[in-house]
Amino acid sequence: MGMIKSALKTGIVVKVVDVVRREAAKPENQRKIREFIDRARNEATKPENQRKAREMVSKFSNRTGKTRRMP
Numbered sequence: 001m002g003m004i005k006s007a008l009k010t011g012i013v014v015k016v017v018d019v020v021r022r023e024a025a026k027p028e029n030q031r032k033i034r035e036f037i038d039r040a041r042n043e044a045t046k047p048e049n050q051r052k053a054r055e056m057v058s059k060f061s062n063r064t065g066k067t068r069r070m071p
Contacts, residue, residue: 023029043049 024033044053
């Protein structure tokens with residue numbers, strides 16, 4: 001039974017990858033992807049978003065720094 005489940009899961013993953021590849025190859029989807037990346041880059045370059053990102057990284061690094069210290 002385990003082999004059948006594994007084969008079924010593998011088949012589903014292969015099909016999903018095939019669909020994603022096919023959709024990503026379409027020119028209209030490539031255009032949409034480029035537009036999305038451009039919008040994300042524009043948002044990332046805004047000073048207020050850079051400040052927010054630095055604050056968030058600082059919070060996470062402080063958290064992980066505290067847990068890594070030895071008493």
